Amino acid sequence: MTTLIYDGTFEGLLTAVFEIYEHRLTHVRMQKGEWHNTALFENVIKVVTENSRATRVLKGLKQKLSAQGLQRLYAAHMAEMEGEDDNLVGYIRYVFDAQQNIEEDYGNKYVMRVSEIVRMVRREKHRMEAFVRFQELKDKTFYSAIEPDFNVLPLLIKHFRNRYADQKWIIYDMRRSYGLYYDLHETQYISLDFATVNPGNVISAYDDHEAVYQDLWRNYFTSVNIPARKNTKLHLRHVPKRYWKHLTEKI
């Protein structure tokens, strides 16, 4: 068993695949993060991300996968799901070792697992498209905080830019401490320093109409409910509790 330590980037993962084939490794284990020089591991390779190697692996993947298939693999890695790197490497190796395109070989455990990961990521992305709640700030920027289970912010750019083309907006991932900012022209990644923000200023930063529309929305949410059809279990399945703290109607 060889442990490959890499930097967590997609290029890093592809470089690792390069090394696996270069060193003809069979049993490998992926590990993200820094390499601590201890004797704990017998076989440890520190993968130094190298674009030229990553590009060669990517080129190979492009020949064996459809554009969509490659995109799915990329999304699965970007989600940063704990402990899934071994499955992604297993998938990539299966892609290279097979004669034909294996994207739909759901009987294979790696293909099945990637398919499951992609489904979970897509669901989280879709949830964020639904659960983002903007609040209008004094400078007419619409601000929203989210805490998605997986890293899906990059997947949200297209949707929100196509939708809110005529308003400035920020979507901030509190858990991963970075956000998206659209300034009416382009979107960019930003990070905010909440430590220096005075909570007193936050309320006053909102537009005067903001509280009114939040109240109207809560009223609407209550009015459309039909008590005779109450179904808490179904409600919770669709709107799990962990999302409530950022949902205007559930606060």
Place this chain on the structure above:
Amino acid sequence: MNVDRITEKLNILADAAKYDVSCASSGSKRQNKDKGLGNASNGICHTYTEDGRCVSLLKILFTNVCIYDCAYCVSRKNNDIKRASFTVQEVVDLTINFYRRNYIEGLFLSSGIFKNADYTMERLVQVAKKLRLEHNFNGYIHLKSIPGASDELMREAGMYADRLSINLEMPTEEGLKLLAPEKNRQDMITPMNFLKNEIILRTEEKKLFKKAPMFAPAGQSTQVIIGATPETDQQILQMSDQFYKGFKLKRVYYSGYVPVLSDSRLPALNTAVPMVRENRLYQADWLMRFYHFKVNEIVNQDNPLLDLDIDPKLSWALRNLQSFPIDINKADLQMILRVPGIGVQSAQKIVAARAFGKLNWEQLKKLGIAVNRAKYFITCNSPQYERRDLTGTAIKQYILAGSQSKYIKNSTIQLNLF
């Protein structure tokens, strides 16, 4: 803005609109135009009410003032309730401001009939027109077509709305006569037919000229109330089938009657909402639209009512045991779709995956099929399969014993804890 007044109006007019179950916001192709606001190409449920229904659109009545006195409707003329009416600008402002905050996908605007059909329809069209032309709003708009409104207004509505709908209200003409004697089914069918032809015409036009304007790109839908009148499921589903085919409807919605009014023609006030039946009707509807079932395979002279205990696909399979078991590694897609416990996506995955090698139970389970139901109807790459020659009744009992219905009340589960 008079906040208190708007709040009160919103409460009254949202409350009055909530019995309209349609909430779809998908099926349109409207894109964001000239860096304006919104697009309508997704279909997103932004939240869910405590009764578990999707909230996708701002669903309101323009007014709950109505000249009709339909027995099943809370807004009926002789019902003693608070009345309110929005102005066109108020609806526009609410829609835009809710949309900007990502609360909604768009607007669902219905209305009580005040003065006459044209007068009412004109207001609805004004709202849609203003949103589209003055605010460059590209979100989803669903308008009710008011029975009896002129063709001109209907045509204009189609220019601005994504979807139009006319509620048939009751599954049969007799039901409508009983509960809404002032209404007439033909008045609902005429505009539906007009819109169907107009949609076909405009779609042809759009094929020839790409620049031609869109016309109700998400098509038409309708709704029937079930459980208020004595129709059988066979009558209801045959009606749906007929409207899907004849009028190219995108959806028929089934609204389980919620007893809101006391009337000798209606179920008593304490009657339970027929939620299970409603669910079974939707399942049957799905079988017709996505699983290639014919309506008389689901309900017929011998089986006019859907089985409430089990889903209609399982019902059909139990009545047709001679067609099973099928070999999952050989059967064609159409037949796999008919196996209880296998959905459309799983069926497609099975067909794709078996090209690489035969599938066994473990793999099928991973693919997401409900093995507890499917196992009685299929064989796969495994020596294990159901060898007993079970009757339909026996299979039904095994399946019911092994699964817990989602309709079993919470209280029984809580009792088990002690």
